[in-house]
Amino acid sequence: MNEARELIRVEGLSFQYDSIPVLEEVSFSIARGDFMAILGPNGSGKTTLVKLILGLFRPTRGRVLLMGKSVEDFKAWSKIGYVPQKATHIDPFFPASAREVVAMALTAGPPKPWRGKREEDEAVALALDRVGMAAFRNRPIGRLSGGQQQRVIIARAIVNAPELLFLDEPTAGVDAATQGLFYDMLHRLNEDQRITIVLVTHDIGIVNKHVTKVACLNQRLVFHGSHADFCQSEAFKTMLASGHLVSHIH
Amino acid sequence: MEAFFGYGFFQRALLAGLFVAIACAILGLFLILRRDAMIGHGLAHVTFGGVALGLFLNVLPLGAALVVAILASLAIMKLKEKAGLHGDTAIGIFSSVGMALGIALATLAGRFNADLLSYLFGDILAIDALEVGLSTVLAAVVVVVILANYRRLMYLTFDREAAKASGVKTAHLDVLLAVLTSVTVVLGMKVVGILLVTALLVIPAAAGLLLAASFKQALLFSSLVASVSVVFGLLAAFYLDLPASATVVLFSFLLFGAFYLLRRRSHP
Numbered sequence: 001m002n003e004a005r006e007l008i009r010v011e012g013l014s015f016q017y018d019s020i021p022v023l024e025e026v027s028f029s030i031a032r033g034d035f036m037a038i039l040g041p042n043g044s045g046k047t048t049l050v051k052l053i054l055g056l057f058r059p060t061r062g063r064v065l066l067m068g069k070s071v072e073d074f075k076a077w078s079k080i081g082y083v084p085q086k087a088t089h090i091d092p093f094f095p096a097s098a099r100e101v102v103a104m105a106l107t108a109g110p111p112k113p114w115r116g117k118r119e120e121d122e123a124v125a126l127a128l129d130r131v132g133m134a135a136f137r138n139r140p141i142g143r144l145s146g147g148q149q150q151r152v153i154i155a156r157a158i159v160n161a162p163e164l165l166f167l168d169e170p171t172a173g174v175d176a177a178t179q180g181l182f183y184d185m186l187h188r189l190n191e192d193q194r195i196t197i198v199l200v201t202h203d204i205g206i207v208n209k210h211v212t213k214v215a216c217l218n219q220r221l222v223f224h225g226s227h228a229d230f231c232q233s234e235a236f237k238t239m240l241a242s243g244h245l246v247s248h249i250h
Numbered sequence: 251m252e253a254f255f256g257y258g259f260f261q262r263a264l265l266a267g268l269f270v271a272i273a274c275a276i277l278g279l280f281l282i283l284r285r286d287a288m289i290g291h292g293l294a295h296v297t298f299g300g301v302a303l304g305l306f307l308n309v310l311p312l313g314a315a316l317v318v319a320i321l322a323s324l325a326i327m328k329l330k331e332k333a334g335l336h337g338d339t340a341i342g343i344f345s346s347v348g349m350a351l352g353i354a355l356a357t358l359a360g361r362f363n364a365d366l367l368s369y370l371f372g373d374i375l376a377i378d379a380l381e382v383g384l385s386t387v388l389a390a391v392v393v394v395v396i397l398a399n400y401r402r403l404m405y406l407t408f409d410r411e412a413a414k415a416s417g418v419k420t421a422h423l424d425v426l427l428a429v430l431t432s433v434t435v436v437l438g439m440k441v442v443g444i445l446l447v448t449a450l451l452v453i454p455a456a457a458g459l460l461l462a463a464s465f466k467q468a469l470l471f472s473s474l475v476a477s478v479s480v481v482f483g484l485l486a487a488f489y490l491d492l493p494a495s496a497t498v499v500l501f502s503f504l505l506f507g508a509f510y511l512l513r514r515r516s517h518p
Binding site: 101 | 283401402404405407408409411412413414415416417418458459462463464465466467468
């Protein structure tokens with residue numbers, strides 16, 4: 001694969017938690033422009049894999065390259081947006097407004113003292129607009145619905161105009177209609193803004209509609225390839241048959 | 251009333267009190283949101299041990315208290331991380347050990363006396379020029395450091411994992427907060443005493459949180475409650491001949507009550 005096209009390379013990644021193996025020998029890469037789903041049953045190591053890629057955990061073995069740099073030496077964090085799994089568990093009494101929550105991520109990457117307040121305000125307004133939350137910019141985060149909070153957290157993840165966006169089970173606890181709109185929004189970010197998206201989910205329905213690549217995980221990488229190939233694969237049939245994956249067909 | 255503002259000791263108390271109370275309020279906001287409100291209470295008890303150590307060694311008690319409180323706050327943090335203890339358990343251990351150490355040292359020194367009692371209950375009106383200077387400068391430093399790092403601290407408090415993934419040095423900020431908390435508790439001790447320092451950390455910040463619709467408002471309202479409590483608390487102390495520590499805390503609670511009623515009206 002062309003080096004410039006490759007945003008992430010994972011090589012022989014293993015991780016143990018309290019000497020219990022969580023991930024074993026996982027290797028794959030993600031190219032610029034991909035919309036990749038990381039699929040797998042509960043406890044298959046999906047979230048751990050994302051956290052290893054982001055340098056939140058240290059691998060037991062193997063390594064992660066982000067944009068050609070080892071994750072330990074990677075500094076350009078503003079090029080990466082992250083929507084963590086627990087984004088739906090927001091402290092309802094936290095006093096920050098939607099705008100302030102989005103602005104938090106402006107601290108990412110090296111300090112930018114030259115960036116003025118107006119520029120920051122514009123970046124925040126644009127991000128909130130992209131997720132359809134401009135009208136709620138001054139609302140305290142605790143007084144938004146779960147789906148609205150999630151959109152604010154995504155605005156935070158895209159405020160630095162990242163090249164790469166990670167979302168970990170972003171629609172947990174969000175109703176089906178909102179989920180549909182939500183994935184359409186991700187699709188637009190991928191198509192129009194050319195943001196590479198990595199989505200952790202156990203919902204195959206989403207995969208059908210929007211995703212171009214699939215990495216299927218169950219401690220080991222059991223499948224990695226295009227979405228079309230995945231649907232024909234043994235991994236897909238096994239997972240579906242075992243009831244490990246939820247399928248909401250849209 | 252103007253006469254009181256003319257007294258040197260009143261001016262000193264007002265200046266130190268305002269700076270320290272605002273530092274406490276701003277820091278308290280972060281502590282409350284981190285579910286760490288009682289750290290102030292724990293460190294205040296440790297500070298008692300520090301003061302006793304200072305009196306025992308015949309060095310500036312405020313200095314000894316500062317060193318002991320900083321070491322204890324870092325130890326509490328490490329104990330939480332490494333031993334898997336809950337924060338309140340670690341605080342429980344250190345606060346009682348600090349207090350026990352204080353009692354033992356004070357008895358050994360044969361000076362379990364008015365000196366030590368003044369630290370328990372605070373005596374801002376008896377604060378001397380050196381301590382005023384020191385308290386004011388340190389409190390100002392605490393405020394400036396927090397405001398300079400306010401967005402990072404807010405991010406860390408709101409969503410530690412996302413902050414870390416944005417490259418925020420979360421471990422460094424934890425240490426920074428621990429050190430700032432220790433300094434602030436020691437300063438608060440001079441204003442309201444060891445037994446009431448939690449009040450300065452918790453009540454103004456809690457009041458601010460009742461009405462704030464943004465983080466900036468929370469900082470502003472908390473500082474406002476702290477400042478008004480100090481000014482009116484000191485005046486009440488004069489008029490009613492009461493200890494200033496008590497009146498400052500009681501005033502802050504009055505304001506908390508008023509904010510609560512206002513909130514009830516705006517969020518029925």
